[in-house]
Amino acid sequence: MDIHEFLAPPAETARRRGPLDRIVMSSRVRLARNLKAYAFPSWAKKPERIKILETIRPAVASLPEMENSFSAALDDLTALDKQILVERHLVSREHAAKSAGSGLVLNREETLCVMINEEDHMRMQALRPGLQIRQVWQAIDQVDSELEKKLNYAFSSNLGYLTACPTNLGTGIRVSAMLHLPGLVLSEQINPIIQSVNKLGLAVRGLYGEGTEALGNVFQVSNQMTLGESETAIVERLEKVLAQIIEHEENARELLSEKKPKTVYNHIGRAYGILANAHSISSKETMNLLSLLRLGVDLGLFPGVDRSLVDEMFILTQPAHLQKQHSEKLSAEERDLLRADMLRERLWPVNRPITKPAGNKSGELDKQ
Numbered sequence: 001m002d003i004h005e006f007l008a009p010p011a012e013t014a015r016r017r018g019p020l021d022r023i024v025m026s027s028r029v030r031l032a033r034n035l036k037a038y039a040f041p042s043w044a045k046k047p048e049r050i051k052i053l054e055t056i057r058p059a060v061a062s063l064p065e066m067e068n069s070f071s072a073a074l075d076d077l078t079a080l081d082k083q084i085l086v087e088r089h090l091v092s093r094e095h096a097a098k099s100a101g102s103g104l105v106l107n108r109e110e111t112l113c114v115m116i117n118e119e120d121h122m123r124m125q126a127l128r129p130g131l132q133i134r135q136v137w138q139a140i141d142q143v144d145s146e147l148e149k150k151l152n153y154a155f156s157s158n159l160g161y162l163t164a165c166p167t168n169l170g171t172g173i174r175v176s177a178m179l180h181l182p183g184l185v186l187s188e189q190i191n192p193i194i195q196s197v198n199k200l201g202l203a204v205r206g207l208y209g210e211g212t213e214a215l216g217n218v219f220q221v222s223n224q225m226t227l228g229e230s231e232t233a234i235v236e237r238l239e240k241v242l243a244q245i246i247e248h249e250e251n252a253r254e255l256l257s258e259k260k261p262k263t264v265y266n267h268i269g270r271a272y273g274i275l276a277n278a279h280s281i282s283s284k285e286t287m288n289l290l291s292l293l294r295l296g297v298d299l300g301l302f303p304g305v306d307r308s309l310v311d312e313m314f315i316l317t318q319p320a321h322l323q324k325q326h327s328e329k330l331s332a333e334e335r336d337l338l339r340a341d342m343l344r345e346r347l348w349p350v351n352r353p354i355t356k357p358a359g360n361k362s363g364e365l366d367k368q
Contacts, residue, residue, distance in 0.1 A: 003081050006070040007088065008110060010321065014312035018130020022298050022307075023246050025178040025218065026089065029136045029235075030125040031144050032163045032172035034154040040164040041102075041117040049101025049117050056122060059150040060105040060114045065143055067108070074102040083320035089127070089178070091115055111136075112143060119164045120172075122147075131242065133175060137235050160227065170227030175238045179245060182217040182295045183252030186267065193248060194219075201225060202241055216287035216314065221245065257299060265355045268296040276347040280336045286317045286343070301353035313346060 018024070034040060038052055053073060061071045074082065074095070082096035091104060095118040102117040115123040124147075126140035154162040160170035168174070184190040194204045203224045206214040221242065223234050256264050271292035274281070281289075294310045296302055315321055317339050323330050330338065 001070060003070060003072070003077065003085070004324065006106070006108075007084070010312050010315040011308070013088070013110075013315060014308040016129040018128055018132055020246060021130035023180055023249050024131040024242070025180055026127055026129055027132045027136050028089075028125055028127045028176050028178075029133070029140045030123055030174040030176075031140055032120040032161070032165075032168045032174070033122040033124065033144070033147070033151075034162055034164070035121050036152045036154045038121065038154075041119065041121065042164060044101075044117075046100055052121055053101050053103050053116050056114075056116050056151065057103055057105060059147060060116075060122075060124075062150075063143060063146055065107055065112055065139075065146075066105055069105050069107045071105045072103055073100075074104070075099045080320055080323060084324060087315065087318045087320050092118060092123070094118055095123070112139065114143075120168070131177065131246075133177065133235055133239050133242070137175065137231065141231070167224065168226050171229070171231050171234070173226050173231050173234055174222055175235055176220050176222030177238070177242055179219050179221060179242075179249070180217060180291065180294065181219055181245070181249050182291050183249045183256060185217045186264070187252045187256055189248065189252055190219075193245065197221060197241060197245070200237075200241060202238065213284075215284060216291040218287075218291070253295070253299065261355070264295075264299070265301075265353065268292050268299075268301055268353050269355075272296070272347070272350075272353055275343050276350070276352075277344065278340045279344075280333075281340045281343065282332075282336055283317065283319055283339070286339060287314065290314055290317070296353050301355065302350060303354065305350055309346070309350075313343065317342065 018027075035052060035055065038044065039048060041049060044052065057071055060066060061069055082091070085091045086093055086096045088110075090106060090110065090113050092115065095102065095104070095115045098117065104113060104115050106113045111128060112126050113124070124140060124143055126136040126143070128136050156162055161172040163169050163172050181190060184193055197204050201224055203222050205220045205222070206218075221238070223238055226234070271289040275286070275289050275293060290310055290313055294307060297305050297307050297310060319335060322335050322339055322342075326338070
């Protein structure tokens with residue numbers, strides 16, 4: 001089956017809802033596992049990687065949770081296919097760079113994905129919209145338990161699950177949430193928050209994980225160490241930290257609206273003006289401005305506009321998704337032109353943001 005026929009349309013993906021999804025865009029738990037008696041992927045020769053793929057792939061596809069799943073070797077996918085999977089956060093950038101001997105299995109709901117021969121033999125992950133850390137942990141724990149009956153894992157009674165990178169040793173778990181934090185960024189509180197989170201042994205990364213930029217005011221928060229702490233303890237610790245970050249973001253938005261409303265209106269109004277009128281715009285600028293538009297929707301400055309419109313544009317305006325809509329190869333400049341055309345068309349029915357004029361005691365939002 002073609003991956004594009006399998007994946008849900010961006011509009012459907014954007015309409016998926018979860019608890020506290022104004023701030024928590026998604027929750028993810030990933031487990032790293034390896035097979036006993038095989039070299040790690042970076043050390044394995046091509047024939048051994050292919051043998052590992054042929055062992056793991058059918059075992060994963062046979063799970064009840066993977067019924068009617070998409071299963072493929074990465075060398076059967078085009079570069080565009082793989083980049084679209086990255087932009088949907090279904091595979092890592094590192095996995096997309098792999099070819100022979102690597103593969104993936106993705107369930108129909110796009111909530112479970114197993115990357116085969118990434119850094120480890122298996123990187124299995126569960127994803128859900130909104131704040132659902134405990135739910136995704138339970139989902140991937142079930143998959144892991146079922147696979148452990150089918151596959152011979154590399155495990156040490158002293159060290160736990162053996163992994164290619166020492167930081168994943170032990171439980172092999174990486175728990176993370178993708179957070180939209182424009183309030184903390186605009187109020188210049190984001191750096192102290194990141195420093196505090198780092199001191200608690202958690203990592204804060206950009207939109208596509210390690211080594212990437214926090215485009216669109218989107219940050220990934222995850223645990224760093226996996227050895228010497230149980231999976232449940234790691235999940236609970238991240239949940240507590242996320243609750244604090246969410247509270248800080250809510251407070252930052254409220255204070256900005258009360259103390260610096262004109263600053264908020266200026267940022268959101270300018271973002272709308274550029275997005276709705278530009279004739280050439282880069283992917284990076286688009287992400288950052290859509291973040292402000294999303295904030296405006298959340299603050300009620302765009303009555304009648306659903307956040308899913310903005311979330312869909314987050315997906316559609318990224319390079320691979322934009323390229324997919326056109327058969328000929330597009331240059332970066334051509335993508336910038338087509339991206340602007342799309343944004344103007346999609347935002348044409350959206351009225352400019354409303355604001356609360358100075359001296360308006362009624363609390364009603366009026367159009368200026």
